[in-house]
Amino acid sequence: MEPISAQQVLQAAFGEEEEVQVWNFDPARGEAALCRVWLRRGSCKWGALCRHGHDIDLSAYSLRARRGAAMPHLVRGDAKASLESDTVAFVVCGNRAVYDYEDPWVAQRFLAPETAGTHLWSLLPLELAVQTLWSAGSSGAQALLTCKDWHQREISQKMRELTYQEATGAEFPDCSARELSEVMLARRLLLSAQAFSTKSDYQCSPVAQVPQPAPCLAVLLDEAVVFAVLQSGEIRCHRSSTGQLLASSPRLSKGRLLQAATLGKAFILGDDHGGVHLVQRDDLSETKQLRSSGKSAICALAALKANQEAYLCASMDGSLELIQVSDEDSRIQLLAELGAFSMAPALCAFAVGEERVLVSAGPHHLWTWSPGGLKAVAQSRWSGQGICHSCSLNDKLVIATTACCRLQWWSLNGEELRPDGETQAFRASNVGKVVDLCAYGDICASLHANLTHPNLTVVLWQGSSKAEVARIEVSGLGQSLALGAGCLAIASFAGAGRSRAGTNVLHLATQPLFVEKVLKVAVSCAPR
Numbered sequence: 001m002e003p004i005s006a007q008q009v010l011q012a013a014f015g016e017e018e019e020v021q022v023w024n025f026d027p028a029r030g031e032a033a034l035c036r037v038w039l040r041r042g043s044c045k046w047g048a049l050c051r052h053g054h055d056i057d058l059s060a061y062s063l064r065a066r067r068g069a070a071m072p073h074l075v076r077g078d079a080k081a082s083l084e085s086d087t088v089a090f091v092v093c094g095n096r097a098v099y100d101y102e103d104p105w106v107a108q109r110f111l112a113p114e115t116a117g118t119h120l121w122s123l124l125p126l127e128l129a130v131q132t133l134w135s136a137g138s139s140g141a142q143a144l145l146t147c148k149d150w151h152q153r154e155i156s157q158k159m160r161e162l163t164y165q166e167a168t169g170a171e172f173p174d175c176s177a178r179e180l181s182e183v184m185l186a187r188r189l190l191l192s193a194q195a196f197s198t199k200s201d202y203q204c205s206p207v208a209q210v211p212q213p214a215p216c217l218a219v220l221l222d223e224a225v226v227f228a229v230l231q232s233g234e235i236r237c238h239r240s241s242t243g244q245l246l247a248s249s250p251r252l253s254k255g256r257l258l259q260a261a262t263l264g265k266a267f268i269l270g271d272d273h274g275g276v277h278l279v280q281r282d283d284l285s286e287t288k289q290l291r292s293s294g295k296s297a298i299c300a301l302a303a304l305k306a307n308q309e310a311y312l313c314a315s316m317d318g319s320l321e322l323i324q325v326s327d328e329d330s331r332i333q334l335l336a337e338l339g340a341f342s343m344a345p346a347l348c349a350f351a352v353g354e355e356r357v358l359v360s361a362g363p364h365h366l367w368t369w370s371p372g373g374l375k376a377v378a379q380s381r382w383s384g385q386g387i388c389h390s391c392s393l394n395d396k397l398v399i400a401t402t403a404c405c406r407l408q409w410w411s412l413n414g415e416e417l418r419p420d421g422e423t424q425a426f427r428a429s430n431v432g433k434v435v436d437l438c439a440y441g442d443i444c445a446s447l448h449a450n451l452t453h454p455n456l457t458v459v460l461w462q463g464s465s466k467a468e469v470a471r472i473e474v475s476g477l478g479q480s481l482a483l484g485a486g487c488l489a490i491a492s493f494a495g496a497g498r499s500r501a502g503t504n505v506l507h508l509a510t511q512p513l514f515v516e517k518v519l520k521v522a523v524s525c526a527p528r
Contacts, residue, residue, distance in 0.1 A: 003104050004099075004104055004107040004108065004111065006082065006085075006086075006088035006091060006099050006101070007082075007083050007088075008107075008111070009091055009098055009099040009107050009110060009111065010022070010079060010082060010083055010088075010091060010099075011083070012098075012110065012111060013079075013091060013093045013098055013110075014079075014080075016093050016094070018093050018094030018095075019093070019094065020079045020091065020092070020093050021076070021079065021091070021092045021093075022076070022077040022078070022079045022082045022088055022090070022091050023056075023058075023074045023075070023076060023077065023088075023089050023090040023091075023092075024074065024075055024076075024077035024082065024085065024087045024088055024089060025072045025073075025074065025075075025087045025088075025089050026072065026073045026074060026075040027072050027073075029072075029073035030072070030073055031070075031072050033052065033053055033070070033071075033072060033073035034052055034053050034055065034056060034070065034071050034072065034073055034074065035050050035052035035053060035054055035069065035070065035071075036052075036065070036068050036069060036070060036071045037065055037069065038050070038052075038054045038057065039056050039057060039058055039059075039063075039071070040058065040059060040063040040064070040065045041059050041065050042057050042059030042060075043059075051069075051070075052069060052070045053073070055073075056074055058090065058092075058097070060095070061090075061092055061095075061096060061097035062097070063090075063097055063100055063103070063106075064100075064103055072089075074089055074090070079091075088101070089101045093110075096110075098110040126154055126155065126158065127158075129152070129155050130155055130158040130159060130162065133155065133159060134159065134162055157174070157175075160175050160176075160177060160180050161173065161174075161175050163180060164179075164180055164183070167183070167184060167187060167469075168183060168187070168462075168467075168469035168470060169469075170462070170465065170467040170468065170469055171465075171467075172462060172464070172465050172467070178441070179441075179442055179462070179464060182440070182441040182442055182443050182485075183443060183460070183462060183469050183470075185485060185511065186440065186443045186445070186460055186470070186483060186488070187460065187469070187470045188511070189483070189487070189488035189509045189510075189511070190458060190460060190470050190471075190472050190488060190509075191470075191472065192207050192509045193207060193458075193472060193474065193488055193490065193507055193509040194472035194473070194474060195207075207507070207508065207509045207510075208241075208242055208243030208507075208508045209243070209505050209506070209507055209508075210228075210238055210243040210245075210505065210506045210508065211503055211504065211505055211506075212228055212230060212236065212491070212504040212505065212506055213230065213232070213234070213504070214230040214231055214232040214234065214504060215230065215231045215479055215491075215493065215504050216228050216229065216230055216231075216479045216480050216491030216504060216506060217229050217230060217231050217258050217259075217260075217261060217479075217480065218260075218261045218480050219480045219481060219482040219489040219490075219491050219506070220261070220263045220482060221240070221482045221483075221484045221487055221489065222263070222281070224239065224240055224241070225237050225238065225239060225240060225246065226238045226239075226240045226482070226487065226489050226506070226508060227263065227267075228489075228491065228506050229258065229261040229267075229269070230258070231257050231258050232251045232252065232257075232258065233249075233250075233251045233252030233256065233257075233258045233269060233271065233277070234248055234249055234250070234251045235248065235249040235261075235267060235279055235284055236248045236249075237284060238506065238508065240486070240487045240489070240508055240510050241508075241510045243506070243508050247284045247285075248284060249267075249279050249284035249285065249287060250285070250287060252269075252271055252275075252277070256271045256272060256273055256275065257271060257272045258270070258271055258272075259271055259272050259297050259298050259299050260298050260299055260300050260301040260313075261301060262301040262302055262303045262311060263281065263303060264303030264304070264308045264309070264310075264311060265281070265303075265308040265309055265325070266278050266279060266280050266281050266325060267279040267280075267281060268290075268301050268303070268311045268313075268323060268325075269301075270297075270298025270299070270300075270301055270313060271297070271298060272297040272298075273292075273293045273294070273297070274291070274293045274294020274295060274296055274297060274298060274315060275289065275291055275292050275293050275294070275298070276289075276290040276291040276294075276298065276313065276323065276332065277289055277290065278290055278325060278330070288330075290323065290325075290330050290332065291332060294315060294319075295315065295317050295319065296315045296316040296317035296319075297315065297316050298313060298314075298315055299314060299315060299316050299341075299344040299345060300313070300314040300344070300345050300346050300347040301313050301314075301347065302347035302348060302349045302357050303349065304349055304355060304357070305349055305351060305355055306351070306355045307355075309324060309325050309326055310322060310323065310324050310325075311323040311324075311325070312347050312349075312357050312359075312369065313332070314345045314347055314359060314361075316340065316341055316344065317340050317341075318337055318338040318339040318340050318341055318361075319334060319336075319337055319338070320334075320335045320336045320337075320338060320359065320369065320374070321333060321334050321335060322335050335369070335374065336369075336374050338359070338361070338365070338367070341361040341362075341365070342361075342362070342385055343361055343362035343365075343385055343386055343387065343388050343401060343403070344361075344386070344387040344388060345359060345360060345361035345362075345365075345388055346358075346359075346360050346387075346388040346389050346390040346399070347359060347360075347390075348360070348390040348391060348392050348397065349392070350392040350397060350412070354370050354371065354372070355370065355371075356368045356369065356370045357369045357370075358377075358390055358392075358397055358399075358417075359374075360388050360390050360399050361388060362386075362388050362401055362403075366399075366417075368417065377417050385403060386401050386402035386403040386433075387401065387402045387435075388400075388401050389401065389402075389434060389435075389436055389437040390437060391437040391438055391439040391444060392439060393439045393441070393442055393443075393444055393463035394441060394442045394463060395411065395412050395463070396409055396410060396411055396412065396420065396463050397409075397410040397412070397417065398410075398437055398439070398444050398461075398463075400434035400437055400446060401433075401434065402433045402434065402435055403433070404433060404434075405424050405425060405431055405432060405433055405434060405448065406422050406423065406424040406434075407422065407423050407424065407434070407437075407444070407446060407461070408421075408422050409421055409422070409423065409466055420466070421466065423461070423466050423467075423468070425446070425448065425457070425459045425468055425471070426468060426471075430450065430453070431448045431450065431457045431459070431471075432448040432449045432450030432451070432453075432457065433448060433449060433450075434446050434447070434448055435447050435448065435449045435478050435479070435480075436478065436479070436480050436481050438481055438482050438483050439463075439483070440483045440484050440485060441485075442462065442463040442464055443460055443461070443462065443463065443469075443483065444460070444461040444463055445458060445459070445460055445461075445481060445483045445488075446458070446459045446461065447478040447480070447481045447490070448478065449477050449478045451477075454475060454476065454477065455473050455474065455475055455476070456473070456474055456475075456476055456477060456478035456490070456492050457471055457472070457473050457474075457478075458471060458472050458474070458478075458481060458490060459471045474490065474492065474507070475494065476492035476493055476494045476505065477492060477493045478490070478491075478492050479491040479492055479493060479504070485511075486510055486511045487508065487509070487510045487511070488507075488508075488509045488510075489506060489507065489508050489509075490506070490507040491504070491505070491506050491507075492504075492505055492507065493505070
């Protein structure tokens with residue numbers, strides 16, 4: 001590489017706001033006066049026995065250590081006077097080095113930061129550069145992550161896309177680092193859960209299986225704990241990493257079955273008599289009945305995100321109600337009558353501008369509710385009876401029903417919802433109908449049950465591409481699931497055999513402790 005003169009660097013440095021300092025050679029004090037390693041690294045293996053001086057330490061400027069033990073002595077010089085001098089050794093501007101007489105890359109980075117250090121990779125065609133790094137395996141990935149002078153964004157992007165395709169089998173152009181990390185974390189949890197159930201050696205995360213006394217209606221994640229909401233009305237709190245039972249709530253009155261549940265500031269439960277119940281999240285033994293009965297069964301509940309004391313409630317007779325809970329009083333307000341539903345509806349809170357809730361009574365009946373009122377949404381082509389499910393991703397909503405195995409996607413475009421196509425899992429006839437949906441970031445997880453085979457299937461979907469990226473199959477019939485950055489929870493029923501009764505089981509897969517710590521740091525540093 002062509003050397004760059006110190007004068008050229010100084011002329012550019014004078015335009016900076018930071019102070020410019022110059023170190024000149026002082027040959028009069030000896031050609032081997034200073035220890036080169038000490039000056040550049042701030043340490044020397046010879047210590048006090050070193051034959052060369054340890055008077056000057058420039059290690060704070062991240063200078064690369066060169067070969068050789070000794071170098072001439074240095075003296076501070078006048079920056080402007082040095083424009084006429086050819087004895088300049090180092091120039092520093094603020095807290096960074098901008099000229100090093102032995103390392104021309106320092107000056108190159110300062111004068112042309114966008115091209116510094118990229119000559120080799122710039123000469124290679126993009127695909128050849130990517131394949132070269134990809135063939136290096138983990139070494140290639142390390143080069144991208146740890147090299148402070150790496151500026152090849154196009155190569156980094158292609159490496160992410162190759163990693164994504166290798167892991168999921170699906171192509172995802174313009175895959176971001178966040179999207180790649182989300183799918184890799186979810187895939188890790190998924191494969192660990194499958195490895196545990198099949199006694200495989202590929203388990204890479206802690207997994208626990210916890211028997212439950214009744215079928216599980218919903219699974220709700222709350223940081224380090226998992227709440228299993230049972231159809232009997234009991235809420236059981238488990239430690240996500242071990243499955244240890246930490247607390248449980250009283251059951252509903254005899255003869256009542258829970259139909260819906262949600263978690264905001266507190267748990268709100270709805271039963272098959274139209275009753276509404278409140279359970280404090282911090283003390284499961286503290287319960288309150290908000291309403292003993294209603295006109296029809298409660299079938300869907302959703303906690304509002306902006307107002308944690310408000311919840312939306314839907315009943316089978318088509319009534320939509322707002323539940324407001326406070327320390328002093330609680331009240332239930334009728335918002336609208338939508339007509340009797342043929343399919344049990346789902347509620348899903350999301351935010352685009354103002355907070356809204358998607359009301360989906362099957363894809364033939366869609367509304368959005370906001371504090372400003374209720375608005376009808378375009379109809380879909382699906383039909384049938386059963387139970388509707390929905391979830392919210394970063395910029396999409398997903399709807400599915402127990403009537404079929406397809407997922408319907410809706411895009412959030414400004415203030416409007418627009419249909420964005422349908423997808424179904426590979427070999428859908430073997431996978432079965434959708435019995436639950438959940439989402440984390442841009443990842444959607446669908447739980448499928450096939451009554452002809454005693455197996456449940458969990459499929460991961462990438463929201464941006466609407467592509468299937470991973471799946472597992474576990475013995476049992478699926479009931480509910482929940483997915484977060486650090487935990488995957490699957491509730492299922494293991495059928496009765498000749499010598500044993502059927503068992504309701506909660507499967508918990510969590511990230512190892514070191515992964516959880518990294519996730520907490522990433523969340524705390526992420527822009528809000």
